[in-house]
Amino acid sequence: MSNNLLADFEVKVPVLNAGMGGGLAGPTLVSAVSNKGGLGVLGTGACPPPLVHEMVKQTRELTGRPFGANIILPMSDGSDVTAVFDEQVPLLVVFWGDPQPYVADAHRRGMKLAVQVGNADEASQAADAGVDGIIIQGTQAGGHCKAETLLADSLEQTLSAVNGVGVIAAGGIATGQGVHDALAQGAIGVSMGTRFLATQEAQAASEYKEAIVAAKSSDTVLTKMFDLGWPDAAHRVIRNETYDRWLSDGEKPSGERPGEGEIVGEVAWGEGIEVPRYAVFPAITDFRGEVANTALYAGESVDDIESLLSTEAVMDQLIGELKAAR
Numbered sequence: 001m002s003n004n005l006l007a008d009f010e011v012k013v014p015v016l017n018a019g020m021g022g023g024l025a026g027p028t029l030v031s032a033v034s035n036k037g038g039l040g041v042l043g044t045g046a047c048p049p050p051l052v053h054e055m056v057k058q059t060r061e062l063t064g065r066p067f068g069a070n071i072i073l074p075m076s077d078g079s080d081v082t083a084v085f086d087e088q089v090p091l092l093v094v095f096w097g098d099p100q101p102y103v104a105d106a107h108r109r110g111m112k113l114a115v116q117v118g119n120a121d122e123a124s125q126a127a128d129a130g131v132d133g134i135i136i137q138g139t140q141a142g143g144h145c146k147a148e149t150l151l152a153d154s155l156e157q158t159l160s161a162v163n164g165v166g167v168i169a170a171g172g173i174a175t176g177q178g179v180h181d182a183l184a185q186g187a188i189g190v191s192m193g194t195r196f197l198a199t200q201e202a203q204a205a206s207e208y209k210e211a212i213v214a215a216k217s218s219d220t221v222l223t224k225m226f227d228l229g230w231p232d233a234a235h236r237v238i239r240n241e242t243y244d245r246w247l248s249d250g251e252k253p254s255g256e257r258p259g260e261g262e263i264v265g266e267v268a269w270g271e272g273i274e275v276p277r278y279a280v281f282p283a284i285t286d287f288r289g290e291v292a293n294t295a296l297y298a299g300e301s302v303d304d305i306e307s308l309l310s311t312e313a314v315m316d317q318l319i320g321e322l323k324a325a326r
Contacts, residue, residue: 003164005112005133006189009066009090012037013319014189015179016135016168017196017311019070019093020143020297021045022284027055029201031062032311036319039189040065041093043203044080045072046281048269052083066090068114072144073097074230075280085109093135096146096233100129116170116191118146120157127162134158134165135191139222140172142194142299144235147171152185159186174301176321194299199311205283207291209308211238217300226295227254229280238296242277254278265289 006014017033019025019041030040042059044052052069059067068091069084084092085105092106092113099115106113107130114133115126123134136158138151147154151171158167166189169182174195182190197204198212215238222236225246231254237243245258254260259277267273268286275281275294283291309317 004166004188005091005114005168006039006166008112008132009039011039011066011189013315013322014183014187015039015315015318016041016068016189016191018143018170018191018193019043019045019068020193020197020202020282021047021070021072021075022282023047023051023055023203024197024282024284025070026201026203027058027062029196029199029203029311030067031059031065032201033196033315034063034065034067036312036315038315039068039091041068041070041091041191042089044069044084045095046075047080049079049083051269052080053087056084056087056089068093070095072230074233085111091132096144098129099126099131103130114168116146117158119148119154120161122146123158123165123167124161124163127165131165133168133188134162135168135170138169138171140217140236140300141170142197142220142236142301143297144230144233145171145222146234151182155182155185155187172300174304176318176323177325178301178304179318179322180325192301193297194301195305195314196311197298198305198308199314200308201311203285205285205287205291208283208294208296211292211296212298212302213305213308215298215302217303220298220300220302225257226278226280228276228278233280235295235297236299238298238302240292240294240296242293263289264293265291 025043033040112132116135137147170191
């Protein structure tokens with residue numbers, strides 16, 4: 001087994017976009033990352049199979065380069081994994097669970113499998129299970145976060161624990177200098193979520209993107225509050241009115257929080273899906289309602305994001321900054 005997943009895919013720029021779920025990372029974003037020499041990853045987590053198939057089809061129409069698809073295991077009933085397998089997407093990324101049941105099936109289909117983990121112990125177990133790559137988070141990461149230490153520490157510990165399996169760094173990176181620093185520490189590449197969420201192609205509501213551009217790292221919090229649909233899972237978000245009300249009311253547990261049960265919006269999937277206050281679901285493009293009171297997932301890298309750019313422009317900027325850092 002190769003110890004460099006990105007070399008296997010002939011990736012020229014060691015950058016992945018995080019496979020932000022619910023379709024936030026869609027075909028136009030993913031294909032743009034891959035077309036510029038990176039490795040795009042579809043956010044197929046929590047998506048119904050017909051949508052997964054359509055996303056893969058559209059991505060293949062937009063790029064001839066390799067790309068991946070991300071599955072969030074606690075939110076999966078297995079049908080999204082099956083859809084990715086049926087499509088034989090070059091790379092399956094799984095998050096927040098044991099990758100072992102999927103390794104053999106992926107390899108049998110000629111696919112590779114990577115897993116995103118939060119610490120060196122999980123990374124070591126994944127390496128023993130035969131995964132092709134490991135994405136290690138630091139606590140600076142936006143969205144759901146398994147990490148308990150800063151990226152530099154978790155990356156160092158993971159590199160020592162995985163017996164040569166290629167490691168990709170994630171959490172708080174939005175610049176070419178950040179990519180350079182991770183590579184210098186021993187990573188084969190980086191995965192960026194927040195930087196690519198603030199692009200024209202990301203399938204997020206415009207108000208959500210504007211909040212990322214306006215935010216500073218001090219505006220983000222690591223919490224477990226947005227738990228409806230995925231309980232007891234830490235996540236970093238931009239603090240909002242819902243968070244502040246909960247905080248001032250004494251940080252009460254689920255079922256006792258202010259505004260519990262209120263509907264803050266709707267996602268136009270099928271006949272429509274209502275999004276209650278404290279729900280895990282983000283404000284995607286076709287969200288209608290109070291965007292400001294949804295889970296505004298964002299990492300500490302917001303400090304380095306000053307404008308909304310095209311994905312191609314972000315990649316060009318990263319490439320230029322990485323060359324300068326070297």
